[in-house]
Amino acid sequence: MALHLLCKDPESPNNGSPTLYYDDESRNYLLQGWRVADSATRLSDLVIPEHETIVEFPSRLLRLFPAAGGTPQD
Numbered sequence: 635m636a637l638h639l640l641c642k643d644p645e646s647p648n649n650g651s652p653t654l655y656y657d658d659e660s661r662n663y664l665l666q667g668w669r670v671a672d673s674a675t676r677l678s679d680l681v682i683p684e685h686e687t688i689v690e691f692p693s694r695l696l697r698l699f700p701a702a703g704g705t706p707q708d
Contacts, residue, residue, distance in 0.1 A: 635659035641698035643691070652691035654699060667691040 640654045640663075652667040667689030670676060677688060 637664065640700060641695065643695050644698075645692070645694065652689075652695055654695070656700075665689055665691060 636658050638656045638658060640656055642653045643651065646652065652665065655664040655666070656662075657664060668691065670688055670690050673688070680688070682688060
C-alpha cells in the first residue's frame with residue numbers, strides 16, 4: 635500500500651493540514667483535516683456511525699482536488 639499526497643492547504647501554517655491523500659491499494663481518498671469545533675452543537679442533527687468521523691477543511695482546498703471520478707493514475 636502506498637499513500638500518495640495529492641494536495642495540501644497552501645494557506646495552512648507550516649504547510650500542515652488539511653491534506654488530501656490517495657491510497658492506491660484501497661482506491662480510497664484520505665482527508666486530514668481539522669477537528670470540528672463545537673461539534674456537539676454543529677453536528678447534532680447528523681447521525682454519525684460509531685466507526686465514522688467528520689473532519690472540516692477550508693473550501694479553498696476543493697479547487698486542488700482531482701477531477702470528479704479521477705484517480706492519480708488517470
